[in-house]
Amino acid sequence: MHRLFVALRPPPAIRDLLIDAMGDHGDFRWQSDDQLHLTLRFIGEVERPLAEDLTAALDRVHASSFELQLSGLGSFDQKNGGVIFAGVEPRDPVAALAARVDRACQSAGIAPDRRAFHPHITIARWSGRRSREARSFLDGRNLNSPPFLITCFSLVESRLSRHGAHYEEVANFALK
Numbered sequence: 001m002h003r004l005f006v007a008l009r010p011p012p013a014i015r016d017l018l019i020d021a022m023g024d025h026g027d028f029r030w031q032s033d034d035q036l037h038l039t040l041r042f043i044g045e046v047e048r049p050l051a052e053d054l055t056a057a058l059d060r061v062h063a064s065s066f067e068l069q070l071s072g073l074g075s076f077d078q079k080n081g082g083v084i085f086a087g088v089e090p091r092d093p094v095a096a097l098a099a100r101v102d103r104a105c106q107s108a109g110i111a112p113d114r115r116a117f118h119p120h121i122t123i124a125r126w127s128g129r130r131s132r133e134a135r136s137f138l139d140g141r142n143l144n145s146p147p148f149l150i151t152c153f154s155l156v157e158s159r160l161s162r163h164g165a166h167y168e169e170v171a172n173f174a175l176k
Contacts, residue, residue, distance in 0.1 A: 001045040003158045004170070006058065006101050007037040008068075008094070010121065014148050017070065018086055018123055021143045027133050028084065028124040034167060038088065038121050040098045040153060041105055041113055050109060055171050057108040058155055061100050065175040066093035070145035074120070075134040081127040084134055085120035086143050094119045097153065097175075151175055 010018070015036045022030045043054065071089040076082055088094060098117050106112050126134065155171040 001047060002051045002170075003045050003160070004043040004051060004054070005039050005156050005158060006041040006043070006105075006153060007039050007156050008097075008150055008153050009037050009169075011148050014070065014145055017143065017145050018121060021073065021086065021141070022123055023137055025124075025133065025137055027130050028126050028137070029164065030124050031122060035165065036121055036123070037156070037167070038094065038119055040094075040101045043105065043110060046110070051170070053108040054105060054110065055155060057104040058101065058153075058171065058173055061097075061104050061153075061173060063097050063100055063175050065149055065151045066097075067147040067149055068094060069147045070121075070143050073123075073138050073141055073143050075131065075138060076118075077131050081125060082131060082134060083122045083126075084124040084137065085122050088119050088121065091119055094150075101153070 015033050018036050019033060046054065068088045068090070070086050072087045073084065074087055075084050095117055098119070102113050152172050152174050154169045154173070157168045157170050159166045159168070
């Protein structure tokens, strides 16, 4: 089984800004450089034949390159934890690409994603109830960047271990 997702990878200078924005708060698990990405579509676990069909379907996605920029910090509370994230703007081109990716996933036999799409780059995770600590970390902080060009998206495999997730790019798809 392969645990897959489709993502945008920010360029090195933007990843440096994200790392600089991270703190040393012990209640959070900070993302490493190789974990910094914007998820376009989480796929989940699939067998190799479906992964190959998915790769072929994603190769047929046609979209133009576009610019993004980091725009603010925020947090999401989730069922048993949460995340601190960097927002991005403008949302329209990344949402349009995510919709195309979702349609490609469906054409390969993967069920549509029913969750609302909120483009962001996770910089930290927490377990349990830490929303108060997250608000305290975010209080008075902001993060913005100059625009950066998005020229491709990737199919990524996530391998989970007791030390966290390790991501490996499976395929890369150019934007026009």
